[in-house]
Amino acid sequence: MNTTKTINLKTRPKGKPKLTDFEISTTDIPYLQQGEVLLSSKYVSVDPYLRGRMSDAPSYVEPFKLNKPISSAIIAEVLETKNANFNKGDFVSGMLQWKEIQTAKGDGLSKVDKEQAPLSAYLGILGMTGLTAYLGLTEIGKPKKGETLLVSGAAGAVGSIVGQIGKILGLRVVGIAGTDEKIEMLKSEFGFDVGINYNATENMSAAIATACPEGVDIYFDNVGGEISDAVLFNINKFSRTINCGAISVYNNTEPPKSISVQPFLVKKSSSMQGFLVFDYVDKHPEGIRKLSEWLEQDKLKYTETIMEVFENIPQAFLDLFEGKNKGKMVVKL
Ligand SMILES: NC(=O)c1ccc[n+]([C@@H]2O[C@H](COP(=O)([O-])OP(=O)(O)OC[C@H]3O[C@@H](n4cnc5c(N)ncnc54)[C@H](OP(=O)(O)O)[C@@H]3O)[C@@H](O)[C@H]2O)c1
Structure with missing residues (x-):
């Protein structure tokens, strides 16, 4: 040929x-x-x-x-x-x-x-996707046992792994995704504690408050836009947001109308950090080792x-x- x-x-x-x-x-x-x-x-x-x-x-x-x-x-x-x-x-x-x-x-x-x-x-799990989940959560999220992790795009490639790593590290994990079927999968297959179907929810900020009664300590953001605006009303003192992606605005033809994040961050001494998996190339071997180990031990599924x-x-x-x-x-x- x-x-x-x-x-x-x-x-x-x-x-x-x-x-x-x-x-x-x-x-x-x-x-x-x-x-x-x-x-x-x-x-x-x-x-x-x-x-x-x-x-x-x-x-x-x-x-x-x-x-x-x-x-x-x-x-x-x-x-x-x-x-x-x-x-x-x-x-x-x-x-x-x-x-x-x-x-x-x-x-x-x-x-x-x-x-x-x-x-x-x-x-997926043994490539860029798994590394993004692992390094984003550990390097920027700096998780501590018992904290609440909220993940958007939770049923997708990165999100479904982030939530499972959160559980391995002893966090309470809440996922946001677009259908009831995905929410069911997050809970029954991936061990998420609670899920929110954003397509069936009128008031996201209130739904997040109900799903995270102790507030959000770590927000792993895959989607940006209005969902992430709603999260701001629920962040805890010293909380961390990992800005991994913003798929909800990738197709925008006009600049998105987001709320101002600064007052929320100041009030809660909270931080937001952009994350690119390729900034952590030196940590990729460690990430792959860890992901492979959890996969072998059946602690991670995909x-x-x-x-x-x-x-x-x-x-x-x-x-x-x-x-x-x-x-x-x-x-x-
Ligand atoms: N920073 C990095 O180094 C890095 C590396 C890899 C990926 N990423 C980013 O991470 C995010 C997830 O990537 P992925 O590969 O794991 O993709 P993915 O989550 O497997 O696929 C995209 C998902 O986004 C959701 N979505 C689509 N349009 C949406 C909207 N308007 N609002 C809310 N959710 C929407 C859909 O799920 P629903 O049914 O739940 O809507 C869809 O399944 C993306 O933003 C990507 O750009 C960043």
Whole structure:
């Protein structure tokens, strides 16, 4: 095979991304150079942060270029190799392009062991997702046994792991998610103490007060916007907010109308800190060790929403904004 299917960014989304913002094309597979490997994509991660890269506003990662392939974390199999560090049949994880087949340099690829965990887990609990949950909560949340942890986006990839780590560390854990079914899952499968379905709640601030009678000590924020505004009315003295993501405003075309956080923070000597998992690269090995250990001990569980076939990668990405996933959203090729 000399050609491969590729997914390019065709137009920069305005508001909610649409399928027509993407284009599937057929491109040539370049001749394998010394130091390179030929890869066949097996599992593709779709992530909310990719929305930021689809716009041309400056951010912490470069915008995707128009009419060029999109990239994300991918697990791939080595089909051919001209790099001594990789053998044919190895499985690797790396930031790769949305292509069925591609060549890549060896740097930036890490081998994954399919005997140790299912391949897709390296995109979720044993990848960026798990590290975000673990490092965000421990480094910024600084949890102390007995405290109350509130998690938004709780039934998603990061949120469902944050809550479980909270339980392991002896916290009372409250999750916010978008359906009753997700709330049930948080309690019955992941051990959350209480859940709030924000789509069925008119007064979020009052619902949080009921769910957190002793107030919120740590808020792990995956969604931003109005849900996070409501949390401010319930924060405790010396509470910590981990600003991990703000999916509720990623598609805004106007600046969001949020309330002023400063008076709340001053009154409660409370802190809010932005968090990027890549700022803690030196702690990634420790994080993976800890997550693997808890996984082996059955203290951590994970769930995935797996879509199939290459052509559905854009749809899987769009579905994140509709809350169609439980746990990590991946596409299996
Ligand atoms: N800072 C970092 O280093 C880092 C790393 C990874 C991820 N993140 C961020 O962490 C957050 C979660 O990422 P993830 O990969 O775990 O995604 P995810 O939570 O698995 O998927 C997105 C979820 O967001 C919820 N959502 C969608 N639109 C919403 C809205 N308008 N209001 C409230 N909730 C909404 C949906 O669940 P519901 O059904 O509950 O609405 C959906 O399932 C994202 O904001 C992401 O950007 C940050």
